[in-house]
Amino acid sequence: MKYEVIYHEKVFGDIKQLKFSKEQLIKLKEKIEILAGNPYPKAIGGLGEPLSGDLKGLLKFRSQKNYRIIYKLEKNKYTMKILIIGLRKDFLVYNDIKNRL
16 A cells, blocks of 8 residues: 655755755655655565664665655554655764654
């Protein structure tokens, strides 16, 4: 079953700040659609990777080479909430996500 995608209110600002080209935006949208079809952790056949430590309960997905999508599943509602889209470089995205929890 495909999950409904919900976005944190700051995600569109993330995308704007990253200054994606039109092609990159199309790829990002395609990746999110693919992820929504199987957002579970890889350990059980999904596409996401569980985070640990302070971010336990969240999942990440690699979009393009250097970008990460961090999201949370609400299995009982079949929703996938994208919390942040950002650069993996210097772990920026992992530090920034802590301000949104």
